[in-house]
Amino acid sequence: MVNIKRTGMDKKGMLSLQDLINFAKQNPKSNEIGAIATFTGVVRGYTHEGDIVQKLELEAYEEVAEHALQTISDELRRKPGIVDVLIHHLIGTFTIGEEMVYVVVTGKSRKVVFSTLIKAVERYKHEVPVWKKEYLKDGKNYWISEK
Numbered sequence: 648m649v650n651i652k653r654t655g656m657d658k659k660g661m662l663s664l665q666d667l668i669n670f671a672k673q674n675p676k677s678n679e680i681g682a683i684a685t686f687t688g689v690v691r692g693y694t695h696e697g698d699i700v701q702k703l704e705l706e707a708y709e710e711v712a713e714h715a716l717q718t719i720s721d722e723l724r725r726k727p728g729i730v731d732v733l734i735h736h737l738i739g740t741f742t743i744g745e746e747m748v749y750v751v752v753t754g755k756s757r758k759v760v761f762s763t764l765i766k767a768v769e770r771y772k773h774e775v776p777v778w779k780k781e782y783l784k785d786g787k788n789y790w791i792s793e794k
Contacts (some may be wrong), residue, residue: 653731654716656709656777659739659747667733667751676730680753684760686768688748690741699784705738705747708776712736715775723752723767728759734771 651662651670664687671683690703720732733751741747750767754760782788 651733654713654720654734655736656707656712656716657735657737659737659741659745661737662735662749664746664749664751667735667749671731671733671751671753674731674753677753679730679755681755682753682757682760684752684757684764686748686750686764687746688768690743690745690747692743694781694783698787700743700781701784702743702782703741703747704780704782705736705741706778706780707736707738709738712775712777716771719767719770719774723763723770726759726763728755729763730754732763732767734767736771736775736777738777 651666664685668683668685672680690700692700694700716734716736720734723729723732730753733749736748737746748771750764750771752760752764752767754763779791780788781791
């Protein structure tokens with residue numbers, strides 16, 4: 648198994664969702680786990696405007712991103728009923744359908760893990776400095792923040 652921590656900015660291909668689930672099950676409080684919820688973000692084949700995407704390039708300010716992911720995980724882990732929150736955002740170049748982010752939430756019940764999973768996803772989308780460059784089929788490319 649790869650060396651895993653609770654959160655991180657990882658190079659594409661360094662870990663899998665199953666690696667994170669296995670890590671979550673090794674938590675010292677694993678006997679409290681009654682539910683595991685996961686989110687896997689994948690590269691979509693079109694933009695919100697309907698343009699066809701060929702690939703996506705992801706970069707991050709890794710030190711700041713790692714800190715933001717850790718903060719989110721630490722805060723959400725304090726919720727009653729939550730055992731652990733793992734968030735890993737991958738960086739590199741991705742083609743359509745490739746996985747680029749994993750979130751794993753373990754807890755005492757499905758209700759608490761589902762609501763926490765949604766919060767974790769919304770928070771990393773808004774708080775973690777990850778930049779995406781879209782490469783379109785028509786040859787155009789741009790950093791999404793430029794739009």
